[in-house]
Amino acid sequence: GSCLESVKIAIDTGYRHIDGAFVYYNEHEVGQAIREKIAEGRIKREDIFYCGKLWNTCHPPELVRPTLEKTLKILQLDYVDLYIIELPMAFKPGDAIYPKDENGKIIYHETDLCATWEAMEACKDAGLAKSIGVSNFNRRQLEMILNKPGLKYKPVSNQVECHPYFTQPKLLEFCRQHDIVIVGYSPLGTSRDETWVNVSSPPLLKDPVLNAIGKKYSKTAAQVALRFSIQRGVVVIPKSFNPQRIRENFQIFDFSLTEKEMKEIEALNKNVRYVELLM
Numbered sequence: 001g002s003c004l005e006s007v008k009i010a011i012d013t014g015y016r017h018i019d020g021a022f023v024y025y026n027e028h029e030v031g032q033a034i035r036e037k038i039a040e041g042r043i044k045r046e047d048i049f050y051c052g053k054l055w056n057t058c059h060p061p062e063l064v065r066p067t068l069e070k071t072l073k074i075l076q077l078d079y080v081d082l083y084i085i086e087l088p089m090a091f092k093p094g095d096a097i098y099p100k101d102e103n104g105k106i107i108y109h110e111t112d113l114c115a116t117w118e119a120m121e122a123c124k125d126a127g128l129a130k131s132i133g134v135s136n137f138n139r140r141q142l143e144m145i146l147n148k149p150g151l152k153y154k155p156v157s158n159q160v161e162c163h164p165y166f167t168q169p170k171l172l173e174f175c176r177q178h179d180i181v182i183v184g185y186s187p188l189g190t191s192r193d194e195t196w197v198n199v200s201s202p203p204l205l206k207d208p209v210l211n212a213i214g215k216k217y218s219k220t221a222a223q224v225a226l227r228f229s230i231q232r233g234v235v236v237i238p239k240s241f242n243p244q245r246i247r248e249n250f251q252i253f254d255f256s257l258t259e260k261e262m263k264e265i266e267a268l269n270k271n272v273r274y275v276e277l278l279m
């Protein structure tokens with residue numbers, strides 16, 4: 001229920017871009033929140049930008065459309081605004097989200113990312129996804145798609161970890177050249193959950209530079225981190241289940257950072273990921 005409440009608060013606050021995935025197991029709540037807000041007359045469907053994701057066990061081309069259709073059924077929506085390949089590696093298809101062998105090792109699956117992409121293109125042609133993109137792709141993987149013979153649609157976006165401690169300068173420049181929008185996940189340095197976060201890297205929001213700059217504008221380190229990203233053209237998708245912080249993370253359009261401050265924050269880059277995706 002906390003996801004339902006958070007999405008409703010977010011929509012009331014002004015958020016329109018909602019980043020979801022089948023593997024978050026809360027698409028039913030997200031869909032309900034969107035539908036309730038439409039029923040209230042607060043928004044129209046076309047105001048919302050919902051991003052869904054194709055999980056690793058669903059890369060074989062024949063699984064792509066049925067998987068998106070399943071997401072739409074859970075959301076109870078007719079289309080997603082953006083559908084992205086969540087990760088560039090495939091797992092063995094089946095019910096297990098993390099299929100493992102008897103030694104606990106992930107069972108991978110050989111598929112052709114270009115064939116998966118063609119199935120994504122077909123979803124766009126069918127009107128089930130307005131746009132299609134990728135996530136966690138490096139330059140070589142993007143090039144595989146961009147150089148695919150007969151490419152019909154380029155990925156519109158690449159969702160990757162991006163924040164002041166992991167600024168992705170080379171990937172950002174490559175994507176700029178190819179008109180691919182970078183959507184930055186973990187824009188606040190994510191949570192400190194040791195099961196999937198590299199906590200040996202210091203917490204981003206404790207950073208003295210972010211806090212000092214925040215003080216100048218009466219903003220928090222979180223607001224400065226988000227402002228930094230949007231000011232360099234990176235889309236941010238901050239996560240919060242806390243009403244006050246949901247609102248705080250939206251209050252970033254009434255100030256701007258100077259060029260000098262942008263450079264100072266850029267210099268914080270440690271080239272270390274919080275989300276290592278060790279699988």
Ligand code: A2P
Nearest residue numbers: 186187188189190191222238239240241242245
């Ligand atoms: P909570 O859900 O309790 O607000 P990211 O978006 O980088 O993945 O970070 C998400 C983490 O940051 C969550 O643990 C979230 O906790 C916390 N968080 C979200 N907004 C703020 C904020 N404005 N200040 C401090 N922590 C925040």
